[in-house]
Amino acid sequence: MYIYDSVKKEKREFIPLEANKASLYVCGPTVYDDAHLGHAKSALVFDLLTRVLRAYGYDVTYARNITDIDDKIIKKAKEQNKTIKEITDFYTEAFHKEMSSIGVERPDIEPKATESIDAMIELIQKLLDNNHAYTTPDGDVYFDTQSDSEYLTLSHRIQDEDERQERVESSGYKKNQADFALWKSVHDDSISYDSPFGKGRPGWHLECSAMIEKHLAKPNTQYAVDIHGGGADLLFPHHENEAAQTRCATNHALANYWMHNGFVTIDGEKMSKSLGNSFFLKDALREYDGEVLRFYLLSTHYRSNFNFNTQDLESAKKRLDKIYRLKKRLFGLTHNEERTPFQKKLLEALGDDLNISAALALIDEMVTHANETLDTAGKHKVLKRETLANLAYIEKVLGFGVKNPYEYFQFGVDEATKAKINTLIATRNEAKKAKDFERSDALRDEILALGVQIMDTPQGTFWEKV
RNA sequence: GGUGCCAUCGCCAAGUGGUAAGGCCGCAGCCUGCAAAGCUGCUAUCCCCAGUUCAAAUCUGGGUGGCACCUCCA
Structure with a gap:
């Protein structure tokens, strides 16, 4: 890896x-x-x-x-x-x-x-004992950045000469501007902890x-x-x-x-309190299935900046939908764990610094291939077995496709609406059976007006929230 | 001002020297009573300029544009 x-x-x-x-x-x-x-x-x-x-x-x-x-x-x-x-x-x-x-x-x-x-x-x-820290007259403890020859080697920063020498006075008792607090003394009645250096609170780092x-x-x-x-x-x-x-x-x-x-x-700018453009997870979760958010947020490489917008989220959702539709096609079948070439390739992709794009492309291809085979050879036992094992592997390693596929497509639909949809579908199926297509199409439009798409399959009529 | 990252199809996004993955959208077709879903096919020479090389989206230099860190921040 x-x-x-x-x-x-x-x-x-x-x-x-x-x-x-x-x-x-x-x-x-x-x-x-x-x-x-x-x-x-x-x-x-x-x-x-x-x-x-x-x-x-x-x-x-x-x-x-x-x-x-x-x-x-x-x-x-x-x-x-x-x-x-x-x-x-x-x-x-x-x-x-x-x-x-x-x-x-x-x-x-x-x-x-x-x-x-x-x-x-x-x-x-320990830092005080090693002379890497010092206490100030008002009870703070600071880390002495000058005492650490490797300081700034992590972030590859160049210490500013001006910063080093000038501002000793302006920063209270700090020896160097870059020194940071290990312990901040507390002199009032706000929350504090006892320590050998006096009452205070720990520094952030x-x-x-x-x-x-x-x-x-x-x-x-x-x-x-x-x-x-x-x-x-x-x-x-x-x-x-x-x-x-x-x-x-x-x-x-x-x-x-x-x-x-x-x-x-968001809109190309980092979310921050000061800009007032924070998008809270709890708000997003009201509108979208958590797994859709997971899939969307994870669909771009982790080191890249990620510009959030709902159009991209929708297109990510459609990609996840395909995994779930394949799950629906195989719903109810049991399977055993099984290693497949697909899984090996998937793990290799993810093992390359979490190359999620390569991994998703492999998943897309696996899904398409499985659908294609299912279309032409619906009874292909080996394919079904391997596909189920692959989907289980995706669930485990990526956390995609973990829900019941029918419930996944019903996100945000309340029980009353569900009942109404089922009634309409039943009525439509009767009309269909009687070859009254005008009526059945009208009923389908009525269902569509509820934001629900229906699909007729050999296994029956299913619906998905659009 | 200092430091660093990035720039690939309408949109999202892989690909670090050998001749452009994948998804969304779009178009055509198969399937379907019609749809939806699914499947098939089609759609870019990689911000600009110069250079290195047999060969560059990929390396070097110079532009242009965007972003981040330098203050609390995932």
Whole structure:
């Protein structure tokens, strides 16, 4: 399997630290607001990566954190007159629910920042002991970027000479402008934790390093984890700082492979709070089946930026529909797991840095071939068996086609309408039987007016929401 | 201003030196009472200019255009 390493900037063969095992850490959400499509994209990308690694036979340990202590959370809690925990519990649960509806499996480990304070304090203490951090008179602890000769090697940034030397005064007690807080002292009655450095809260970058040490890192390895992932915007400063902390506090570097997913944009612009163009996942889920969103968001290579629009979403849906229609044709048949050449090719495509386009093209060809054979030789047992095995494989590795195919096509149709449609179809079939085509066509138009397309097949008349 | 990424059919999108995958849309046909679905066929020389090479969408240089990071951000 090959992975594009966004730090080394090249595709590299994946060689794990420990044979047959793979550890993966991904920066998760700060739970103070609803997840938007960008969060969905990131979660989907690493969900796919995990599935592919497992398909390759790796025993994967996947950790994704929940940041549940942060200034923004505190601000929101104050605004809504709620406790921090009420806020974070609410958004954590919403996050889980929404991710689940787009087929994202739960990570193996989901550490919360508030449950890892000890590990963070331990890490800060090590950095202080190693002279990679310093305390300020007002009780903050900063990482000393000048003490780390490898600082900025991750993001390939060139340190600005002006920044280095000039602004010591303007940044309080910081030695260098680039230094970042490991511990922010708290002097008022807002939420804080006790520490050897005084009451305070952990810095933003610290928790990931601490949690990786606590949950994933193995002693005496060159890297703490095999793969570290996150959104492209996290490379600097977040990952740069994480890497610096880990490198300076422990005897290993943070990650062997770095993976960064591209952004979801709307009208060509990155979604952001300040632009007011966020598209929340919960809103999208009201209009579209979660799996359609999964398929659409995953249909472009993970490193590319992704411009969201409903026209493209519709055309992605039509592509997914074809998988489900094939499922319908084979509905009710049982099958066993079976390896086919198709599956091998599919995995090879995905193993090439998650080349989803190549994988989807293979699926399209498989579906077309299966339909063609079913059209001409409906009783082709081997084909049916292999196709079912292939569809099951697609479900497992890509998470496409996991639903009941009939229900999939009925998304957003309420029970009363369903009953009405079934009645109309029954009436139409009677008219058809009596060869009263004028009536049957009129009934079909009536059904179409409900936003439903019907299709007559040898197995009966089926309908799909348009 | 600094750094980096990108530019392939109407739209989405693979392809990193050997002569352009796939999907959507469109057109023609098969099937169908008619449709829908399914199937078959048709549709690009790769932003511009120059260079390297037997050979470039793919490498180099120069343009033009778009985006991102440098501040919280998936």
